[in-house]
Amino acid sequence: MPAGMIEIDSELCKDCKLCISVCPHHLIEPFNQLNQKGYAPVIFTESEHKKEDRKCTGCALCAMMCPEIAIEVHRA
Ligand code: SF4
């Protein structure tokens, strides 16, 4: 299975949660810390799910869905 990871620019995120809804491995989750614009940016949580073997494949569905272009995808 291909490996990937994402970086979310927390200052660009507007908390629309579209990326959360499309990630097939449920690796993006809400977070309760506000950015400078007052939005609560989502976070990438792969490291918290290692035991469940939920890994980012770099599919880029999250980045394609993001209206703010806040997600950068890296593929191994
Ligand atoms: S690239 Fe794919 S697997 Fe990785 S976080 Fe985004 S939607 Fe999920």
Ligand code: SF4
């Ligand atoms: S789709 Fe983009 S703007 Fe919306 S919650 Fe995800 S990272 Fe933030």
